[in-house]
Amino acid sequence: MAPFIKTFSEISIQDVPEVGGKNASLGEMYCRLTGRGIRVPDGFAVTATGFDRFIRHNKLESVLQDLLRHLDTEGFSNLSAVGAQARKLLLEAVMPDDLGDAIKEAYSRLSGNAAIAVAVRSSATAEDLPEASFAGQHESFLNISGDVALLQAVQKCFASLYTGRAIKYRYDNGFGQRKVALSVGVQKMVRSDKACSGIGFTLEPESGFRNIVHLSGVWGLGENIVQGAVTPDEFFVFKPMLGQGKKALIRRKLGKKEKMMVFRDGGTINLDTPSILQNDYVLKEKEICTLASWAVEIEKHYGKPMDIEWAKDGLTDELFIVQARPETVQSRKDPTKVKQYVLMSKGACLVKGQAVGDRLVTGTARLLASPADSGELKDGEIIVTDVTSPDWDPILKRAGAIVTNKGGRTSHASIVARELGVPAIVGAEGATEKIKNGDTVTVSCCEGRTGNVYEGKASWTEKDIDLSRITMPGATRPMLIIGDPEKAFELSFYPNAGVGLMRMEFIISSFIKIHPMALVKFDQLKAGEEKDRIAALTSYYTDKSKYFVDELAAGIATIAAAFYPKEVIVRTSDFKTNEYAHLIGGAAFEPVEENPMLGFRGASRYYSPLYREGFRLECVAIRKVREEMGLTNVKVMIPFCRTVEEGRKVVALMEEYGLKRHDNKLEIYVMAEIPSNVLLADEFAEIFDGFSIGSNDLTQLTLGIDRDSALVAGLFSEQDKAARKMIGNMITAAHEAGSKIGLCGQAPSDYPEFTSFLVSMGIDSISFNADALVKGIANINQAERPRVHIL
Numbered sequence: 001m002a003p004f005i006k007t008f009s010e011i012s013i014q015d016v017p018e019v020g021g022k023n024a025s026l027g028e029m030y031c032r033l034t035g036r037g038i039r040v041p042d043g044f045a046v047t048a049t050g051f052d053r054f055i056r057h058n059k060l061e062s063v064l065q066d067l068l069r070h071l072d073t074e075g076f077s078n079l080s081a082v083g084a085q086a087r088k089l090l091l092e093a094v095m096p097d098d099l100g101d102a103i104k105e106a107y108s109r110l111s112g113n114a115a116i117a118v119a120v121r122s123s124a125t126a127e128d129l130p131e132a133s134f135a136g137q138h139e140s141f142l143n144i145s146g147d148v149a150l151l152q153a154v155q156k157c158f159a160s161l162y163t164g165r166a167i168k169y170r171y172d173n174g175f176g177q178r179k180v181a182l183s184v185g186v187q188k189m190v191r192s193d194k195a196c197s198g199i200g201f202t203l204e205p206e207s208g209f210r211n212i213v214h215l216s217g218v219w220g221l222g223e224n225i226v227q228g229a230v231t232p233d234e235f236f237v238f239k240p241m242l243g244q245g246k247k248a249l250i251r252r253k254l255g256k257k258e259k260m261m262v263f264r265d266g267g268t269i270n271l272d273t274p275s276i277l278q279n280d281y282v283l284k285e286k287e288i289c290t291l292a293s294w295a296v297e298i299e300k301h302y303g304k305p306m307d308i309e310w311a312k313d314g315l316t317d318e319l320f321i322v323q324a325r326p327e328t329v330q331s332r333k334d335p336t337k338v339k340q341y342v343l344m345s346k347g348a349c350l351v352k353g354q355a356v357g358d359r360l361v362t363g364t365a366r367l368l369a370s371p372a373d374s375g376e377l378k379d380g381e382i383i384v385t386d387v388t389s390p391d392w393d394p395i396l397k398r399a400g401a402i403v404t405n406k407g408g409r410t411s412h413a414s415i416v417a418r419e420l421g422v423p424a425i426v427g428a429e430g431a432t433e434k435i436k437n438g439d440t441v442t443v444s445c446c447e448g449r450t451g452n453v454y455e456g457k458a459s460w461t462e463k464d465i466d467l468s469r470i471t472m473p474g475a476t477r478p479m480l481i482i483g484d485p486e487k488a489f490e491l492s493f494y495p496n497a498g499v500g501l502m503r504m505e506f507i508i509s510s511f512i513k514i515h516p517m518a519l520v521k522f523d524q525l526k527a528g529e530e531k532d533r534i535a536a537l538t539s540y541y542t543d544k545s546k547y548f549v550d551e552l553a554a555g556i557a558t559i560a561a562a563f564y565p566k567e568v569i570v571r572t573s574d575f576k577t578n579e580y581a582h583l584i585g586g587a588a589f590e591p592v593e594e595n596p597m598l599g600f601r602g603a604s605r606y607y608s609p610l611y612r613e614g615f616r617l618e619c620v621a622i623r624k625v626r627e628e629m630g631l632t633n634v635k636v637m638i639p640f641c642r643t644v645e646e647g648r649k650v651v652a653l654m655e656e657y658g659l660k661r662h663d664n665k666l667e668i669y670v671m672a673e674i675p676s677n678v679l680l681a682d683e684f685a686e687i688f689d690g691f692s693i694g695s696n697d698l699t700q701l702t703l704g705i706d707r708d709s710a711l712v713a714g715l716f717s718e719q720d721k722a723a724r725k726m727i728g729n730m731i732t733a734a735h736e737a738g739s740k741i742g743l744c745g746q747a748p749s750d751y752p753e754f755t756s757f758l759v760s761m762g763i764d765s766i767s768f769n770a771d772a773l774v775k776g777i778a779n780i781n782q783a784e785r786p787r788v789h790i791l
Contacts (some may be wrong), residue, residue: 001740002047002049002052002258003016003045003047003049003102004046004047004049004050004098004099004102004103005045005046005047005050005102005103005105005106005111006019006023006027006044006045006047007042007043007044007045007106007110007332008023008026008027008030008031008040008042008043008044008045008187008587008633009030009031009042010027011023011024011026011027011028011030011031011045012024012027012028012031012032012580013025013027013028013302015027016125017048017401018047018125018183019043019045019048019123019125019183019185020047020048020122020123020124020125020127020182020183020185020583021123021124021125021325021363022121022122022123022201022323023045023123023183023185023186023214023326024123025323025324025325026040026043026185026187026322026383027045027428028301029298029301029321029324029652030042030043030356032301033298033301035296036295036297036348037167037294038110038294038298038321039190039318039319039320039321040320040321040322041119041188041190041320041363042110042187042188043110043118043119043185043186043187043188043362044106044107044185044186045123045183045184045185045186046099046103046154046183046184046185046186048097048125048181048182048183049618050103050183050184051158051181051182051184052153052181053096053098053099054093054095054096054099054158055394057093057096057099057429057649058089058093058094059094060089060090060095061153063089063146064086064089064162064279065087065683065722067085067089067787068086068167068453070082071167073171075334076168076394079164079167079168079394080164080709082167082310082312083163083164083166086159086162086167087159087162087163089224090155090158090159090161090162091155091156091159093155093453095151095154095155098137098712099740100115100151100288103150103154103186103288104147104150104151105480106186107147107150107186108601110186110188111467111742112532113708115145115146116188116189117143117144117145117188117189117191117464118144118145118150118186118187118188118189119140119141119143119144119185119186119187119188119190119322120141120142120144120150120153120154120184120185120186121140121141121162121184121185121187122137122138122139122157122161122182122183122184122185123138123182123183123184123185123663123693124137124138124161124166124181124182124183124687125180125181125183134658135745137163137165137166137169137183137393138157138160138161138163138166138611139156139157139159139160139163140157141153141156141157142189142221142263142268142518142546143189143193143263143680145326146187149184150186150500152665154184154186157182157184158182158184158245158600160182161180161181161182161299163391164394165391165393165394166645168393168394169393170272171729172397173305176573177242178237185456186501187322190311190312190313190320190322191263191313191314191664192220192221192311192312192313192314193220193221193263193268193314194262194313194314194315194395194499195219195264195281195311195312195314195317196217196219196220196283196311196312197217197218197220197221197222197225197233197310197311197312197314198214198215198216198217198218198225198233198282198309198310198311198410199215199216199217199222199225199226199307199308199309199310199410200213200214200215200291200292200295200307200309200310201213201214201295201305201306201307201308201327201410202295202296202299202306202308203305203306203327203330203331204236204297204410204489205327205329205330205334205410205414205418206355206356206358206409206449206489206490207303207328207330207359207488207489207490207492207493208330208331208333208335209492209493209562210239210305210773211237211238211239211561211564212232212237212238212239212489212561213235213236213237213239213291213295213296214235214236214237214409214410214500215234215235215237215283215288215291215292215310216232216233216234216235216255216297216408216410217232217233217282217283217310217407218230218232218257218260219257219260219273219277219282220235220259220260220261220271221261221263221268222264222309222311223261223268224259224260224261224270225410225411226410226411226412227387227388227389227407227411227412228387228388228404228406228407228408228411228412228414228426229259229270229387229406229407230256230257230258230259230273230406230407230408231255231256231257231395231406231407231408231427232255232280232282232408232410233252233253233254233255233256233257233281233283234248234252234253234263234409235251235252235253235283235288235292236249236250236251236407236560237249237250237288237289237292237428238250238557238559238564238629238631239292239296239527240564241629241630241658242289242292242293242296242785244630246278246629246630246732247287247624247628247629248287248289248292248383248629249288249292250554250557250558250561250629250631251485251554251555251557251558252281252288252554253281254281255408256278257273257277257278257282258272258273258278258406259271259272259273260277263479264642272727279539281540282312282539282548283303283312283331287312287319289507290319290579291310291319292577294310294319294321295308295310295455298321298324300767302324302326302329304326304331305326305327305330305331305439305552306324306326306327306521307324307325307326307327307328307663308321308323308324308325309321309322309323309324310322316498318631319402319461325756328419329415329418330418330421334468335467335493336467336468336493337464337465337466337467337468338464338465338493338494339359339462339463339464339465339630340462340465340771341359341446341461341462341464342359342361342460342695342771343444343446343447343458343459343460343464344458344459344460344461345459346442346454346458346459347442347455347458348442348454348455349433349452349454349455349475350431350432350435350441350453350454350455351403351425351428351429351430351434351435351452351453352425352428352450352451352452352453353403353404353425353426353427353428353429353431353450353451354396354407354408354409354414354425354426354427354449354450354451355423355424355425355444355445355447355448355449355450355451356402356409356414356417356418356423356424356425356445356726357417357418357421357422357423357424357445357762358423358445358446358490359422359423359445359446360423360442360443360444360445360460361382361400361401361422361423361442361445362440362441362442362443362457362458362772363380363381363382363400363401363440363441363443364378364381364382364438364439364440364441365381365382365384365403365435365436365437365440365441366378366381366384366437367382367384367435367436367437368383368384368385368395369385369386371391371392371394371395374394374395375435377395377398377399377723378443379398379785380398380399380400381398381399381400382399382400382401382402382403382441382443383395383396383399383401383403384403384404384431384435385403385404385405386404386406386432387404387405387406387411387412387413388402388404388407388411388412388413388416389412392401392412392413392416392535395414395720396413396420396422397420398418399422400422400443401418401422401423401424401443402422402423402424402425402426403424403426403428403431403435403443403453404424404425404426404427404428404431405427405428405429405430405431405432405509406426406427406429407426408426408427411425411426413426413626414426414564421445423444423445423451424443424445424451425443425445425451425452425453427533428451428453428710431453435453438456438762440456440457441453441454441455441456442454442455442457442458443458444458446460448484448486448487449487450486455702456647457481465654465774466718467493467494467774469497470495470774470777471777471781472495472497472777473780473784474784475759475762476758476759476763476764476766476780476783476784477497477498477723477742477764477765477766478497478765478766478767478768478773478776478780479496479497479498479499479500479501479742479765479766479767479768480494480496480498480499480500480501480563480685480767480768480769480770480773481499481500481501481503481557481744481767481768481770482499482501482502483502483503483505483506483507484506484510485507485511485555485556485559487770488559488561488563488564489556489558490563491562491770492563494532494770494773494774495568495773495777496563497599497765498566498567498568498569498633499563499565499566499567499569500502500569500692500742500744500765500766500767501561501569501571501692501744501769502556502559502568502569502570502571503571503574503769504552504556504570504571504572504573504618505573505574505575505579507551507552507555507556507575507584508552508575508583509579509583511551511554511555512515512547512548512551512552513537513583513584513586513779514534514537514538514547514548514583514585515580515583515585515586515588515589515590515614515619516545516548516585516611516613516614516618517585517610517611517614518530518583518584518585518586518588518589519534519538519548519617520544520545520613520614520617521547521589522538522544525585525588529582530585531570531585533584534585535582537584545617548617548619548621548623549617549620550621552617552618552621553624553625553629554620556570556621556622556625556634557625557629557631559633560612560625560629560631560633561631563633564631564633565633566633567633567635568574568631568632568633568634568635569635569636569637569669569692570622570634570635570636571637571638571639571671571705572606572615572618572636572637572638573605573615573618574601574602574639574640575601576593576596576597576599576600576601577590577591577592577593577596577599577600577601578590578596579596589610589611590598591610595706597706601639601640601641602638602639602642602671603638603639603640603641603642603646603647603650603703604639604642604646606638606649606653607646607648607650607653612653615653615657616657619653619654619657620657620658622634622659622729623657623658623659626659626664626666627664632664632665632666635666635667635668635669635689636654636659636667636668636669637667637668637669637670637671637692638650638669638670638671638688639669639671639673639694640673640674640697641670641674641677641684642674643676644680644683644684644687647670647684647687647688648687649716651668651687651688654668659756661689667689667690667694668688668689669688669689669690669691670684670687670688670690670691670692671691671692671693671697672684672691672692672694672730672734672741673693673694673695673696673698673704674697674698674701675698675701675726677691677698677730678698678726678729678730681730681733681734681737681739682733682736682737685734685737685738685739688739689739689740690734690739690740690741690742691739691740691741691742692741692742692743692744692767693727693730693731693741693742693743693745693746694744695716695727695743695744695745695747696745697731698718698723698726698727699716699717699718699723699726702720702722702723702726703716703720703722703723718745718747719747719751719753720753724757727743727758727761728757729764731758731761731762731765732761740764740765741763741764741765742763742764742765742766742767743758743763743765743767744767745764745767746768746769746772747770748766748768748776748779748780749769749772749776749779750772750774752779752782752783755776755779755780755782756779756782758783759780759783759784760783766780
């Protein structure tokens with residue numbers, strides 16, 4: 001007869017039929033990975049044989065089968081009642097003496113005859129398999145001490161096989177009721193209630209990008225992060241730099257962490273997180289990299305992307321892995337099959353949050369307070385609620401989209417949304433107040449990692465693209481134009497030769513939001529609303545300038561990592577004065593100009609006393625990405641450089657700020673967007689390593705057209721003979737100087753004949769916005785195709 005108990009040291013991944021997926025994984029890691037420095041708390045499993053002994057001893061087999069035969073498997077109208085009756089049978093049953101004694105003996109060996117605290121977790125024998133991994137179906141009990149409490153917790157785990165969500169899950173996934181048994185894991189308790197805990201993925205959970213370890217964490221027990229009750233901290237670790245002496249942590253996002261779950265009076269309680277902890281990250285950088293390294297080792301061991309749970313013991317300050325299972329959503333998707341959504345029109349934005357998925361849905365908003373309100377939901381409606389838990393699972397499957405006030409990318413709502421393939425927006429603060437029940441709304445998750453709920457029905461276009469069928473051009477390199485770091489991992493799967501233009505302005509306006517000079521001179525700012533806003537956004541920082549550097553470096557590094565080792569050309573900031581003035585604190589540092597398009601912008605700002613310190617922060621951020629993070633694929637491009645002397649000043653200033661041309665393979669390019677760049681290309685080539693034609697500005701300055709003016713907009717065209725000649729001369733001059741030359745703009749995707757012109761001139765690269773890349777590549781391929789002459 002198979003044993004009732006197996007210790008973790010006796011368990012391997014082959015034991016899923018006897019101990020379930022969770023326990024099999026814990027045993028596998030305990031036996032195979034603790035020798036590599038990964039900490040896994042010791043424990044034992046009550047086997048499926050033990051569960052069967054419990055059922056047979058109480059003669060429950062036929063009773064449970066009869067009960068389940070009465071389940072309405074069409075509408076599941078009596079699911080709650082059937083589940084409650086089944087659980088009542090198990091909870092009122094008697095624990096067999098032989099099974100109880102075996103459990104108590106194993107607990108005594110584990111604890112050394114002391115009543116230590118343990119975690120008691122359900123592990124169904126069909127759970128966490130690659131074809132059926134749906135976390136949270138069965139119950140877990142934490143901080144259990146003593147024989148009596150342990151036996152009660154084990155019996156409660158047995159009973160949780162018949163929660164409504166677990167019963168329906170088995171039907172949805174094709175598991176007959178008799179095919180599933182329940183094992184129970186008993187593991188030494190990690191006192192994360194006195195520290196922190198969280199989740200990790202060995203890929204980026206939204207895009208499936210494989211070179212990232214994504215960690216998230218909260219103060220206290222991990223239940224808050226799973227349920228999405230709070231917005232967690234997030235950490236992005238770049239795998240190739242782990243253990244290379246470089247800063248592998250490329251980005252971190254401070255979550256609100258509004259609540260922390262702790263043990264109190266024999267149970268758990270959710271306390272308000274003290275503000276000092278809300279404004280601090282749950283993990284230090286060394287701890288983040290340790291967990292990321294463990295995650296990579298676990299992934300290597302299993303040979304597949306993994307979803308892990310980690311915890312930190314507040315009594316010992318030790319980190320532990322407390323669970324690992326295969327990731328079953330992104331790892332199954334083909335990243336070369338994409339659907340492109342383009343918003344054509346939209347209503348007012350009601351709320352914003354973190355986007356899960358990349359779809360658009362219009363529907364009726366249905367505000368639900370709890371699963372008990374499920375009768376109010378019609379299939380396809382958009383659920384709007386505070387937070388979800390596993391009890392919501394049967395309801396969420398009927399939703400067209402999900403919007404929650406709270407939660408992060410690893411919350412319950414996010415995990416379920418990914419598995420169901422429905423768009424979700426989590427952490428959309430105030431959603432249940434700003435969205436009215438019955439309103440028509442549009443949920444948009446196609447605009448980067450920020451999701452938006454718009455009023456009314458939006459209009460959009462959809463296009464299915466098979467990236468695997470796209471042939472890359474031969475001589476002319478197609479590159480991307482990117483500003484939003486949130487889209488970088490997803491766009492990395494597109495056919496490309498790197499990033500020809502990374503717009504720094506998007507990171508500054510959307511993530512940093514503060515004028516750099518307002519941070520440099522924060523102490524000199526007058527007291528008032530703007531200073532208060534800056535203080536709130538930078539509360540983690542004593543040196544406010546460091547906030548700008550860290551956030552800018554994180555944004556650049558995210559894009560650089562997504563395309564590593566392909567080159568990523570970062571253009572330093574090219575806001576105009578009116579645009580800079582709109583940043584928080586910006587009005588105090590920007591002059592008012594009649595024509596900002598031709599005013600204080602680009603290179604002229606960098607050496608001016610009005611912005612020199614701001615440019616220094618930009619350089620420090622780029623240097624951090626290249627030197628500390630090891631992302632030397634980052635190159636720099638200077639915009640709107642009017643004169644050769646101005647170019648020399650900027651390059652010298654960059655060297656002063658730690659960015660010396662050709663040190664550590666640093667290349668510095670210049671935008672060719674002013675006629676002077678074309679006329680003196682040979683002299684600019686002595687200062688810079690290459691050129692990128694900015695066709696919009698070069699065309700407007702060639703034709704004397706303000707492209708912001710609607711009155712003359714009809715005359716603006718890169719196809720104009722004069723504009724073409726200017727572009728052609730620039731390409732020729734660059735080649736004569738032995739310099740690289742590319743172009744950034746919309747025209748090559750809109751006009752095949754313009755692409756043919758560029759290719760015929762021998763341009764090295766053409767950079768496209770993501771929505772124009774596929775068409776642009778087709779135009780390049782057509783232009784490069786050998787001409788057949790019929791005599």
